[in-house]
Amino acid sequence: MSGALHPQISLYAAIAVRSFRRYSTYTAATLAGIFTNSVFGIILSFAYLALWEQNPSAGGYEADQAVTFVWIGQALLMTIALWSGGATDDLAERIRNGDIAVDLYRPVSVLGWYLAADLGRGLYHFATRGVAPTIIGALLFGLVLPSPAGAAGFLVSVALAVVVSFAVRFLFAASAFWLLDATGPRVLLSVLATFFSGLTLPLNLFPDGLRQVALALPFASYIQTPADIWLGRHTGLDLLAAIGLQVLWAVVMLAVCALVLRAATRKVVVQGG
Amino acid sequence: MVDAVRAYWLIAALWIRASMAYPVSFWTMTLGGVLITFLDFVAIWLMFSHLDTYGGFTLREIALLYGVTSLAFRVADMLVGSVEKIGQKVRSGDLDAMMTKPVPVLVQLCADRFELRRLGQIGQGLAVFAWAAPIVEWNPQRLLVLVVALVSGVVIYFCVFVTFSTIQFWTTDASEFANAFTYGGNTIMQYPMTIFPREVVRSLTYLLPLAFVNWYPCLFLLGLTDPFGAPDWFRFASPLAALALVVVTALVWRQGLRRYRSTGS
Numbered sequence: 001m002s003g004a005l006h007p008q009i010s011l012y013a014a015i016a017v018r019s020f021r022r023y024s025t026y027t028a029a030t031l032a033g034i035f036t037n038s039v040f041g042i043i044l045s046f047a048y049l050a051l052w053e054q055n056p057s058a059g060g061y062e063a064d065q066a067v068t069f070v071w072i073g074q075a076l077l078m079t080i081a082l083w084s085g086g087a088t089d090d091l092a093e094r095i096r097n098g099d100i101a102v103d104l105y106r107p108v109s110v111l112g113w114y115l116a117a118d119l120g121r122g123l124y125h126f127a128t129r130g131v132a133p134t135i136i137g138a139l140l141f142g143l144v145l146p147s148p149a150g151a152a153g154f155l156v157s158v159a160l161a162v163v164v165s166f167a168v169r170f171l172f173a174a175s176a177f178w179l180l181d182a183t184g185p186r187v188l189l190s191v192l193a194t195f196f197s198g199l200t201l202p203l204n205l206f207p208d209g210l211r212q213v214a215l216a217l218p219f220a221s222y223i224q225t226p227a228d229i230w231l232g233r234h235t236g237l238d239l240l241a242a243i244g245l246q247v248l249w250a251v252v253m254l255a256v257c258a259l260v261l262r263a264a265t266r267k268v269v270v271q272g273g
Numbered sequence: 274m275v276d277a278v279r280a281y282w283l284i285a286a287l288w289i290r291a292s293m294a295y296p297v298s299f300w301t302m303t304l305g306g307v308l309i310t311f312l313d314f315v316a317i318w319l320m321f322s323h324l325d326t327y328g329g330f331t332l333r334e335i336a337l338l339y340g341v342t343s344l345a346f347r348v349a350d351m352l353v354g355s356v357e358k359i360g361q362k363v364r365s366g367d368l369d370a371m372m373t374k375p376v377p378v379l380v381q382l383c384a385d386r387f388e389l390r391r392l393g394q395i396g397q398g399l400a401v402f403a404w405a406a407p408i409v410e411w412n413p414q415r416l417l418v419l420v421v422a423l424v425s426g427v428v429i430y431f432c433v434f435v436t437f438s439t440i441q442f443w444t445t446d447a448s449e450f451a452n453a454f455t456y457g458g459n460t461i462m463q464y465p466m467t468i469f470p471r472e473v474v475r476s477l478t479y480l481l482p483l484a485f486v487n488w489y490p491c492l493f494l495l496g497l498t499d500p501f502g503a504p505d506w507f508r509f510a511s512p513l514a515a516l517a518l519v520v521v522t523a524l525v526w527r528q529g530l531r532r533y534r535s536t537g538s
Contacts, residue, residue, distance in 0.1 A: 026446050028444040028445075028446045028447045029446040029447060029448075029449060031447070032444075032446075032447040032448070032449040032450035033449045035449075035450060035453055036449050036450065036452045036453040036457065039453040039454075039457045040453070040457055040460065043457060043460055043461045043464075046464075046468055046469050046470075046473070047464055047468060049468070050327060050328050050464075050468035051320055051323065051324060051327065054323075054324045054325075054326075054327070055323045055324055058323040059323070181295070181298055183298050183301070183302065184297065184298055184301030184302065184305070185301075187301060187302055187304075187305030187306075188301070188304075188305055188308075190305065190309065191305055191308045191309050191312065194309065194312065195312045195315075195316075200312065200313065200316040201316040201319055201320065205319060205320070205322075205323060206319060207319070207322055
């Protein structure tokens with residue numbers, strides 16, 4: 001870390017680096033996860049190929065684009081912590097056992113601290129459980145490669161996907177301040193995220209009405225938007241609009257997180273920790 | 274054996290009581306499980322808005338395949354799904370404590386944290402099956418094949434859970450490895466085998482015989498012969514596949530237990 005950076009920035013960078021390292025110690029878990037994601041990628045690829053064989057332009061995708069969509073989904077589900085996990089699980093646990101009081105007294109923003117940690121984790125999962133299954137998918141099925149602009153847009157979009165997903169998970173974890181146990185909300189979040197991110201089925205295959213709603217929700221930022229950018233469905237101004245919507249969700253959700261945290265802080269002070 | 278079953282239910286009953294201590298959490302988890310599996314099927318249904326038949330099968334025929342594998346898988350998951358946590362038990366030292374008790378370790382592992390909320394997912398599988406059932410022309414013979422297939426299917430998935438969790442005796446944090454075969458197995462069997470290459474179907478017949486959970490028996494229920502040309506008697510061979518797997522699983526499990534060295538914690 002260079003000392004020339006703003007001290008706050010280098011602090012967050014240090015948090016992210018340590019979080020990255022923490023996750024990189026579990027090599028066997030990473031390998032097992034890559035294997036499992038790849039198995040599901042193979043199953044879904046055959047499932048989609050059969051669909052597109054019957055209907056070659058379903059949802060406006062070609063068959064090879066549909067298969068690429070499958071592997072992007074498998075690559076991103078850990079990166080965005082689709083089924084929770086990551087820094088927000090630590091938060092829920094610390095709220096439950098009271099350690100959160102210590103976090104609130106630190107001279108660092110709680111939101112910034114956890115976001116930095118989650119970004120470090122996301123980067124590790126992207127570099128391992130994201131890249132490896134994609135290579136396997138490319139070897140087995142041949143994937144559509146993005147244009148240079150598409151690739152750049154995809155990377156920006158994935159970074160935003162992690163931020164949006166983090167903010168949503170943070171909100172659900174913070175419900176523990178009032179409910180004491182965030183298990184229930186976490187399960188419901190998994191349900192919503194699995195279905196509305198495009199993991200079970202690309203949102204463009206949803207019927208009219210449901211499709212428009214699904215595409216406007218923050219969950220679309222998780223997989224659908226990055227995948228469509230990779231596949232070149234958003235170009236030029238449309239690409240900026242797609243990324244703009246992700247930025248909007250990221251900002252709105254983080255703002256709500258900050259408000260909730262403020263209310264929670266008052267509550268903790270009243271309770272005496 | 275009788276003792277083992279009794280011990281299993283005693284431990285399971287304990288965990289059921291424990292989970293009921295937090296009714297709100299219990300019902301939310303149950304509802305969540307039902308919703309996840311329900312949306313799973315909704316995705317297949319949405320696929321059909323773009324198709325008439327899928328791999329040569331109608332939506333209701335696929336619902337039959339889906340219902341049979343789901344029922345078998347979810348029952349097995351409720352009864353023995355906890356075996357996935359071997360690695361955790363090794364790391365925490367709980368496994369050593371289990372070794373000293375007069376109940377087989379496998380029974381203790383399977384009954385540990387018994388989750389009654391899985392009943393919700395069994396219910397979802399049952400609902401999909403019930404919706405598909407009218408397309409079968411039922412007679413005593415078909416009913417018998419269905420019941421035998423379901424029982425065999427539970428045994429087959431039980432074996433898959435145990436066999437692929439055994440790896441955790443060697444690498445304690447590889448619990449996700451088993452998911453590829455358990456959850457992955459249930460997912461692959463939700464589709465008609467006609468959408469897969471012949472090699473995949475062969476593997477699911479001779480290597481990891483999951484096709485005997487629902488594919489072969491359902492061919493009989495629907496009065497079809499196998500499009501891949503498998504012998505007709507395969508449609509009744511689910512118990513044989515289950516038996517073969519039980520033998521393999523027993524061997525693998527014994528090896529795992531014998532090789533186990535405590536972490537010393």
